Amino acid sequence: MADIRCICAIGLSGQMGLKGELPWEGDPRPEFRADVERFFDITRGHVLIAGPKTIGAVPDFAAKEMTLRIARSHENPEDVLAEFADRVVFIGGGPPLWDVYxxxxxxxxxxxxxxxGPADRWFDPKWLLTGKGRPL
Structure with a gap:
């Protein structure tokens, strides 16, 4: 069985997205740049399953160092995860994917x-309570 993980960032009130982007996208402060670097350091050598927009945003240098897999809404998550048995798999792409995975x-x-600041997508604590096979 794959080792299924999630790595994400949230704002102070749980903000995650704004108009299809990270609400802090382009913020030059060191903590925001460090978070992006940390994401690529931790996911290097592993699998990233995400929606097409997230996969499309992975820069070439990082894409060469991980296995990328676009998740589609019609796919059975267990079948997708079975493709990567015995691998570390990160689920990215935000709330729609985390609702399923x-x-x-x-x-x-x-x-x-x-x-x-403002957001239109928020981290949902229920995701933390449903992990390890517990039903939603």
Missing amino acids: AKYIMHWDITRLPYD
Whole structure:
């Protein structure tokens, strides 16, 4: 069985997205740049399953160092995960994907960033309660 993980960042109030982007996208402060670097360091050599927009945003240098897999809404998550048995798999791409894959995630790595502005997507604590095979 694959080792299923999630790595994400949230704002001070759980903000995750704004108009299809990270709400802090382009913020030059060191903690935001460090979070992006940390994401690529931790996922290097592993599998990233995400939606097409997230996969499309992975820079070439990082894409060469990981296995990328686009998740589609019509696919059975167990079939997708079975493609990567005995691998470390990160589920990326935000709330729509985590609503489906949360029950398979064994480890959540969440960074709290100093962002306290607007958002239209939020981290849902229920994802943490459904992991390791517990039903939604």
